[in-house]
Amino acid sequence: MSPKDQIKALTAELRQHTYNYYVLAMPTISDYDFDQKLEQLSKLEKQFPEFLDPESPTQVVGGDITKEFVTVKHRWPMLSLGNTYNEQELIDFDQRIRKSIGDNFEYVCELKFDGLSMSLTYENGKLARAVTRGDGAQGDEVTTNVRTIHSIPKKLDNGNYPDLFEIRGEVFMHLKAFERLNKERVDNSEVPYANPRNFASGTMKLQDSAEVARRPLDCFLYGLYTEKTLFKTHWESLEAVKNWGFHVNNHSRLVSDINGVLEFINHWDIARHDLSYDIDGIVIKINNYSQQQELGFTAKSPRWAISYKFKAERVETELLAVTYQVGRTGAVTPVANLKPVLLAGTTVKRATLHNADEITERLKLHEHDTVFVEKGGEIIPKIISVNLDKRKPGTKAIEYINHCPACNTKLLRADGEAAWYCPNDEGCPPQIMGKMQHYIGRKAMNIDGLGDETIETLYRQDFIKHISDIYHLFERADDLKKLGRFGEKSINNMLDGIERSKQQPFEKVMFGMGIRYVGETVAKKLVAHFKTIDNLMAATAEELIAAEEIGGRIAESVTEYFADESHRQEIERLRASGLQFVAEEKEVNLASEKFSGQSFIISGVFEKYSRDELKDIIEQNGGKILSSISAKLNYLVAGENMGPAKLEKANKLNIPIISDEELLAMLS
Ligand code: IVH
Numbered sequence: 001m002s003p004k005d006q007i008k009a010l011t012a013e014l015r016q017h018t019y020n021y022y023v024l025a026m027p028t029i030s031d032y033d034f035d036q037k038l039e040q041l042s043k044l045e046k047q048f049p050e051f052l053d054p055e056s057p058t059q060v061v062g063g064d065i066t067k068e069f070v071t072v073k074h075r076w077p078m079l080s081l082g083n084t085y086n087e088q089e090l091i092d093f094d095q096r097i098r099k100s101i102g103d104n105f106e107y108v109c110e111l112k113f114d115g116l117s118m119s120l121t122y123e124n125g126k127l128a129r130a131v132t133r134g135d136g137a138q139g140d141e142v143t144t145n146v147r148t149i150h151s152i153p154k155k156l157d158n159g160n161y162p163d164l165f166e167i168r169g170e171v172f173m174h175l176k177a178f179e180r181l182n183k184e185r186v187d188n189s190e191v192p193y194a195n196p197r198n199f200a201s202g203t204m205k206l207q208d209s210a211e212v213a214r215r216p217l218d219c220f221l222y223g224l225y226t227e228k229t230l231f232k233t234h235w236e237s238l239e240a241v242k243n244w245g246f247h248v249n250n251h252s253r254l255v256s257d258i259n260g261v262l263e264f265i266n267h268w269d270i271a272r273h274d275l276s277y278d279i280d281g282i283v284i285k286i287n288n289y290s291q292q293q294e295l296g297f298t299a300k301s302p303r304w305a306i307s308y309k310f311k312a313e314r315v316e317t318e319l320l321a322v323t324y325q326v327g328r329t330g331a332v333t334p335v336a337n338l339k340p341v342l343l344a345g346t347t348v349k350r351a352t353l354h355n356a357d358e359i360t361e362r363l364k365l366h367e368h369d370t371v372f373v374e375k376g377g378e379i380i381p382k383i384i385s386v387n388l389d390k391r392k393p394g395t396k397a398i399e400y401i402n403h404c405p406a407c408n409t410k411l412l413r414a415d416g417e418a419a420w421y422c423p424n425d426e427g428c429p430p431q432i433m434g435k436m437q438h439y440i441g442r443k444a445m446n447i448d449g450l451g452d453e454t455i456e457t458l459y460r461q462d463f464i465k466h467i468s469d470i471y472h473l474f475e476r477a478d479d480l481k482k483l484g485r486f487g488e489k490s491i492n493n494m495l496d497g498i499e500r501s502k503q504q505p506f507e508k509v510m511f512g513m514g515i516r517y518v519g520e521t522v523a524k525k526l527v528a529h530f531k532t533i534d535n536l537m538a539a540t541a542e543e544l545i546a547a548e549e550i551g552g553r554i555a556e557s558v559t560e561y562f563a564d565e566s567h568r569q570e571i572e573r574l575r576a577s578g579l580q581f582v583a584e585e586k587e588v589n590l591a592s593e594k595f596s597g598q599s600f601i602i603s604g605v606f607e608k609y610s611r612d613e614l615k616d617i618i619e620q621n622g623g624k625i626l627s628s629i630s631a632k633l634n635y636l637v638a639g640e641n642m643g644p645a646k647l648e649k650a651n652k653l654n655i656p657i658i659s660d661e662e663l664l665a666m667l668s
Contacts, residue, residue: 007051032309343373365397447500449494467513505583
């Protein structure tokens with residue numbers, strides 16, 4: 001290939017990767033490989049400057065803007081950092097600095113958080129705007145979503161902060177939350193995210209801030225931008241913003257020379273595995289602001305800072321087979337079974353394959369291929385690519401299955417979805433068992449004496465086909481004994497546990513039913529809002545959306561579930577067995593009767609209170625909460641981001657629209 005064509009091909013490839021990473025939040029190569037290719041392109045461009053494209057990925061920061069959000073120009077461009085991968089490159093960086101500003105300077109070492117960068121603007125101590133990095137010059141305004149991040153102050157109480165400032169940091173998801181929510185996604189037949197970074201960035205791109213609020217994100221702040229320089233050093237500014245109430249990472253260190261930097265790196269190369277969040281490297285910054293200014297910037301990054309990236313561990317191994325799992329919602333997940341291999345301290349035997357396209361389009365896997373497996377920021381090892389040099393001639397390409405591996409029903413794929421699923425929810429064993437196993441689980445009905453294996457045995461021996469059959473095991477105690485699988489004591493334990501589960505509160509039953517998108521939190525919110533199963537079954541999608549944290553996707557899933565006659569029958573069977581389908585009444589001591597006879601709807605997002613808190617205030621003062629706007633309504637309490645349809649309806653009916661502050665003023 002001519003150098004010109006080589007540059008062209010590399011440019012196109014890197015653009016695609018940039019798009020996958022920034023816009024789709026679904027990178028298909030590792031950061032390390034990306035940087036290697038970028039480096040290769042940069043070398044070629046230096047050698048043949050006549051072919052340099054001004055829009056080359058080496059010349060721009062990269063990224064794109066999602067269409068649905070308002071685009072905002074950054075007051076100060078959001079640049080990226082130069083990367084280094086070994087000690088020598090860092091020592092070279094240190095020498096460049098010395099050449100420029102002499103020996104009298106300090107470094108601040110920080111962790112490089114693996115999330116998405118965010119710029120926050122505060123006006124008069126209030127969070128005014130949150131903007132993503134976008135292409136570095138302008139980004140998406142995502143303030144409503146960012147408001148759901150607890151660690152980001154909406155209003156500052158302490159400190160001598162300026163009227164206007166910008167503060168930048170990294171939004172990320174803790175590993176625990178990532179694992180929990182990803183498991184929920186698998187349970188709900190949704191495609192799991194590959195790593196917490198993609199989960200965080202996918203979350204920020206959502207239009208439904210109720211869904212964003214369900215996904216706990218956090219943010220470490222690491223850069224202050226003001227019109228007038230307030231501090232002499234970066235370290236002082238970090239200390240100050242910590243006092244203003246921002247979440248600043250406490251592992252940052254001030255060191256006097258490059259040896260201190262190298263010590264910091266060596267420590268965190270190991271200790272990073274004990275953190276509760278992912279980092280992908282270390283950021284090194286010159287501490288003094290006037291020295292930073294002296295060093296200045298290149299087109300895309302500051303000369304006063306650099307990052308050191310940890311190398312993702314990668315190994316080669318053989319693909320033994322691709323197997324398929326069917327989840328309780330019918331989603332089929334392909335899994336690569338690998339020849340066991342040691343990677344980042346653990347033996348890896350399996351790797352995720354995500355979906356059909358991963359096998360047939362991206363990797364184009366053949367039987368017994370030798371594959372590269374990596375565990376970078378990823379929790380679950382991932383197949384990065386195939387070592388084609390080692391492919392044995394004549395091996396067959398792996399084809400995705402088109403029938404359910406468990407019940408042989410033809411698989412379906414919904415428009416626009418990546419996952420295939422088995423539609424035979426009433427007859428497919430792993431789906432039926434999975435639903436019952438979910439129901440008895442610790443977070444749902446927590447039935448002691450009944451475990452996943454027992455469910456499997458009881459199902460295979462024709463004792464239980466539906467959840468409600470669990471409550472008819474009492475009548476079959478003798479048959480259970482005859483099975484010879486369980487002793488008398490364990491049968492009694494099982495039956496006691498089943499009996500006790502009848503007292504589990506409605507929200508646990510609701511979660512246990514396993515309705516798509518109804519996780520623990522959503523179940524609680526639905527029960528708190530609708531109080532009884534009958535109200536819930538009768539609710540329209542619009543009424544569901546009026547409940548706190550319930551978005552369109554959940555509303556649709558709930559109405560679809562209750563529209564199914566077999567689900568209604570199952571609920572009736574459970575009700576007949578004595579399960580709880582009414583919310584536990586909390587003792588309400590009325591604070592006053594001031595709102596007696598008045599009705600309210602609360603809509604939108606509020607700065608100081610959650611919708612549930614406002615609801616409690618109204619109810620404790622004798623007021624009523626309605627679920628939809630009608631002429632009967634007395635007040636609409638409106639926060640930010642209220643739907644325009646609601647506003648229009650309230651205006652049409654001449655219903656007074658009040659703020660949370662006005663509501664509270666009515667009480668005083
Ligand atoms: S400082 C001029 N500090 O890394 C660039 N960035 O590759 C100032 N990042 O876009 C960035 N942890 O999203 C800085 N402690 C840290 C960081 C950090 C993570 C991210 C950030 C930035 C990217 C640059």
